[in-house]
Amino acid sequence: MTVSAPDPRAIRDASIDELRRLGLPLPPPQYPLVWEPGDSVELRPTGELEARVAILHVVLARCFGMPPEAAMSWILGSHLVELVTPPEWQFIIGGRGDHRSFVLHHDAIFALGWVLGLTKHLDPLQPVDNTMMDLLPNLPADETFAQWRSRILAAPRDAAEVAALLDLYYCLDWAYLEAERSGAPAPGVLDANAIGQRRWGLEWAVVLRGPYHEPPAGWEEIDLST
Template sequence: MTVPAPDPVEIRESSLDVLEKLRLPVPASGFPLVWEPGDELALRPRAEIEARVAILNVVLARSFGMPPERAMEWLLDARLVEQLTGPEWRFVVSDKGDTMAFSLHLEAVFALAWVMGLTPDLDPLYPSVDDLTRRLPVLPQGERFNEWRARTLAAPRGAAEVAAMLDMYYCLDWAYLESERRRLPLPGQVDSNTIGQRRWALEWAVVFHGPYHDAPLTWEEIDLSV
């Protein structure tokens, strides 16, 4: 469901307040807004978010040693093979790609789990919760995609709440990278990789509608350099 986006200036002020409380660098006044006044927004459909979580969970399992045959069998049973991106396909099938980079997707999954209402918070000071894997399809026990969906009964958050979190992580991404560049102390237990992965997931989950927004991007099209 598409709804009016909240005031981006008010949301940005709240995001910058978070940076100041964490004693992080604050971007200059011209730092771009994520959306403009008058824009509308929506979350991607619940089924699409669940599918992305399930695929990333399999990719993570592959990065930690799950055999490719079992991974493909699970994805085929779930009817998710066609939703794999090109890099994910090559990694799942033939181990082609950066295993370390794929393993970082744990934090993207954590952010999507928050969007789905499966985790209570997305605190930038701490890594993903220890029991996150229990909230995902339990692959070692053969839990199927539809069984997981029935077990979790996800209740996605409101689009405006997710957009506000995205704006905060957009600012945090800049601040963490700037802190690392200047070798400043970071406030919590995570680094810019964690912040970037969570931003990636949030950028993908929220769809904006307005004169300055293009069609929704695919997972691989999300650009964290801007």
């Protein structure tokens, strides 16, 4: 459901206050807002969010030894082939690509799980909840995508709430990278890679509408450069 996006300046002020609380560097005053006054916001369809979680889970399983034949069979049997990106296919089929970058998707899955209402928090000071694995498709038991969806009964969060957390992680991404460049300690156990992965998931999940927004980007097209 499309709703009015919250006041971007009030949300940014709250994000900056949180960075101060965490003792992190603050972005410059000209650091861009994620959206503008008058924009609207919605989440991607629930089925699309669930599909992305399931695909990333299979990719992660391949990182930890799932045979390519089993991974391909699960994707095919769950009718998710068209939603797998080319880099993901190359890794699933032949193990080609940056293994370490695919392992990092653990935190992107956690962010998307929070969007779907599967986890209670996305606290930047806390690692991925240990119960998260139980909420993902049971690949060893060959639980299908449809069976998994019926089991979890996702209840996506309000789009404005997700947008507000996206703004926080947008600022956190800058702050963690700046802290690493300067040699300052992180406030918790997470590093800049984990924060960036959570931002990636939130950026993809949130669809902003307004005169300065492009159509929703594909998973591999999410720009984390700013």
